[in-house]
Amino acid sequence: MLPESASAIVNLRVAIGERLDDAVDDIRRLVGPDVEVEVLTGGDPAPISPASGPGWEALVAALASSHPGVLPAPYGMLGATDGRHFTGIGPVYRFFPFELSNAELGGLHAIDESIRVSSYLRGLRFYEELLRRL
Numbered sequence: 001m002l003p004e005s006a007s008a009i010v011n012l013r014v015a016i017g018e019r020l021d022d023a024v025d026d027i028r029r030l031v032g033p034d035v036e037v038e039v040l041t042g043g044d045p046a047p048i049s050p051a052s053g054p055g056w057e058a059l060v061a062a063l064a065s066s067h068p069g070v071l072p073a074p075y076g077m078l079g080a081t082d083g084r085h086f087t088g089i090g091p092v093y094r095f096f097p098f099e100l101s102n103a104e105l106g107g108l109h110a111i112d113e114s115i116r117v118s119s120y121l122r123g124l125r126f127y128e129e130l131l132r133r134l
Contacts, residue, residue, distance in 0.1 A: 062129035
């Protein structure tokens with residue numbers, strides 16, 4: 001027997017440079033015209049923050065002070081951070097100044113999530129330096 005109806009909830013991340021409407025159109029093309037697609041919540045990706053300007057320079061200087069020899073490199077943040085709510089104010093840099101081992105990375109958002117105290121304290125030094133520069 002086949003069920004009379006079925007439903008699925010799809011959680012997707014819209015790639016940088018793409019739009020939510022285009023991703024939904026892609027899904028509609030894949031599932032065909034007989035399947036109803038409804039967006040419950042969502043939005044376009046946050047704008048790309050520039051790797052120049054006062055905010056970026058403060059971040060770079062704070063990193064040089066707390067993590068000598070480490071260079072910042074822009075990348076696309078795939079997680080949905082609270083930063084998306086502040087992009088109308090100015091550039092938002094989703095930066096994580098904590099060095100994690102593979103085991104620590106694997107434990108993110110898991111039971112007993114933890115990092116080494118030395119990594120935690122070094123990350124705090126970064127934030128101290130950043131706040132001094134703002």
